[in-house]
Amino acid sequence: MPEDWLQLSDPDVTEVEVELVTRALHGARLSGGPLVEAFEQRFAALLGRRHAVAVASGTIGTWLALRALGIGPGDEVVASPYGWHQVMHAVTLAGARLVFADIDYWTGCLDATRAAAQVTPATKAILAGNVNGHPAAWEALRAVADGHGLKLIEDSTEAIGSRYLGRPVGSFGDLSVFDFSQPSALCCGEGGMVVTDDDALAAELRYLRSRALADRRSVSVGSRVPLQCGVSELTASLGLAQLARLPQLLDKRKAVEALYLEQVQTFEGIKPPYIRPGVDEVHWMLYVVHLGKRFTASACDQIVEDLAEAMIESALYCQPLHQQFHYQRQGWRRGQLPLVERIADRAIALPFHAHLTSDHVRFIVKTMKDSTVNVGAGAAIY
Numbered sequence: 001m002p003e004d005w006l007q008l009s010d011p012d013v014t015e016v017e018v019e020l021v022t023r024a025l026h027g028a029r030l031s032g033g034p035l036v037e038a039f040e041q042r043f044a045a046l047l048g049r050r051h052a053v054a055v056a057s058g059t060i061g062t063w064l065a066l067r068a069l070g071i072g073p074g075d076e077v078v079a080s081p082y083g084w085h086q087v088m089h090a091v092t093l094a095g096a097r098l099v100f101a102d103i104d105y106w107t108g109c110l111d112a113t114r115a116a117a118q119v120t121p122a123t124k125a126i127l128a129g130n131v132n133g134h135p136a137a138w139e140a141l142r143a144v145a146d147g148h149g150l151k152l153i154e155d156s157t158e159a160i161g162s163r164y165l166g167r168p169v170g171s172f173g174d175l176s177v178f179d180f181s182q183p184s185a186l187c188c189g190e191g192g193m194v195v196t197d198d199d200a201l202a203a204e205l206r207y208l209r210s211r212a213l214a215d216r217r218s219v220s221v222g223s224r225v226p227l228q229c230g231v232s233e234l235t236a237s238l239g240l241a242q243l244a245r246l247p248q249l250l251d252k253r254k255a256v257e258a259l260y261l262e263q264v265q266t267f268e269g270i271k272p273p274y275i276r277p278g279v280d281e282v283h284w285m286l287y288v289v290h291l292g293k294r295f296t297a298s299a300c301d302q303i304v305e306d307l308a309e310a311m312i313e314s315a316l317y318c319q320p321l322h323q324q325f326h327y328q329r330q331g332w333r334r335g336q337l338p339l340v341e342r343i344a345d346r347a348i349a350l351p352f353h354a355h356l357t358s359d360h361v362r363f364i365v366k367t368m369k370d371s372t373v374n375v376g377a378g379a380a381i382y
Contacts, residue, residue: 006360008286008313009183010353012249017241024237032210035236040193042243043178047170049195051202054236055209056229058157058179058192062090062127064229065175065194068204069151071096071124077153078118079127080110081321081332082340084285084349085157085179088127088321097330099123100322102337106274108132111339112140116148125151130159130169132317133284134275138164138172153177160186161250161283170195180239183286183352185249188238191231250283252354259358260287260350263365269294269372287352288317290343291372297345299375304348306371312364317347 024035036054044052055061071077073095079088081100091098101115108131115126126145128136138154145152154173162169170176175196180188196202210230231239242249264270271290275282291300300316307314320340322332334341350364 005311005313006351006356006364007353008315008349008351010355011182011187012252012354014245016245017238020237020241021234024233027233030233032230033233035233035240036231039236039239039243042240043193044195046243047168047195049171049176050197050199052193052195053202053205053209054231055192055194056231057181057190058085058087058155058177059090060229061177061192061194062087062153062155063093064205064208064227065153065177066090066094066096066125067208068175068201069125074122075124076120076122077125077127078115078123080129080340081327081337082108082318082344083129083131083155083158084318086321087129087155087157087177087179091127092326096124098321098327100332100337102339103343104137105339105343107134107136107276108343109134109136110141112137112144115141116144119144119148119150123148123150125153127153127155129155129157130162132286132288133159133162133282135159135162135164135169135279135282137276142172157184157192158285159283160184161246161281163280165278166280174198175201185253185283185285186239186242186246188235188242191235191239249354253283253352256352256354256356256361257284257287259356259361260365263361264289267365267369284352286317286349288347288349289368291346291348295346295372295375300346300348302375303368303371306374307367310367312367313351315349316344317349318344320344
């Protein structure tokens with residue numbers, strides 16, 4: 001994409017990152033060395049968790065988490081089909097069956113009551129996400145999980161820095177998963193992290209993540225078939241630099257959020273940003289505008305095209321999994337999850353990163369408002 005476009009995301013990289021990556025390049029190891037270990041330790045400390053295991057992506061991390069929990073063929077995992085990173089695919093990769101439940105209309109996160117209604121004797125876990133940075137209702141989800149003897153997996157791939165009930169996201173699940181690809185505020189290009197307080201689970205995650213040098217002559221290491229899905233020293237060095245700057249990264253994004261809030265005050269017919277009770281802080285992954293009920297999915301496609309003509313990158317926030325081919329072959333159909341569909345049809349992600357200025361944001365919002373006039377009058381959906 002040409003540099004003069006206003007891009008959906010643009011990582012915040014400084015000389016701090018360049019210096020640490022350069023040091024890593026001059027090191028004796030580029031794979032699985034001391035920088036990976038330091039990144040894991042500091043990330044765990046940030047969240048107050050006992051263990052952090054660096055992995056190749058949030059999806060791979062979730063797959064490893066499911067394997068560590070012994071979840072596979074014949075098992076079910078309850079999840080929402082709504083999200084950006086769509087780590088729910090990991091359930092399918094593990095051989096288990098995804099059972100979808102509808103969302104809380106205001107937060108976009110998995111609804112605990114609706115999730116409970118989908119639990120069967122085959123259910124082994126609930127996989128719930130902090131969608132676009134907004135924390136899920138973790139106290140209610142924990143009650144459902146504990147009440148049915150299920151594991152609770154927290155998808156925090158979209159929510160680093162957000163806080164709920166005085167605790168950071170990533171501290172609520174039996175295992176919690178992060179992703180460091182774009183458009184994450186902490187961006188390493190690729191990579192992720194699984195955190196847990198369970199010593200046995202952490203050991204199993206590390207076993208499954210990769211084979212060690214000491215395993216070269218082992219005859220038993222393949223008993224549970226480890227993968228090769230860790231991160232490099234280069235990725236870890238970038239992660240360490242971003243982690244050290246995380247408060248600054250989040251503050252700069254908050255300033256851009258304030259610019260958007262100022263401009264959308266006069267944008268009639270959109271759902272205003274919502275923060276549920278108990279949420280202390282939300283750090284949005286992307287700035288998402290929820291259009292009114294009169295807008296169709298095709299109208300939103302036209303808005304995305306209009307923005308592109310003005311060299312503004314945007315995207316529909318989510319194509320729900322239950323409307324995708326693989327899951328439709330399992331019997332899922334449009335109409336089964338009306339709240340997911342109602343929001344997904346009309347949620348457009350706009351550029352959101354620290355390099356946007358007030359003029360940029362003003363131009364983005366004005367262009368979108370002009371486009372909505374062209375495709376049809378909006379109406380409030382709340």
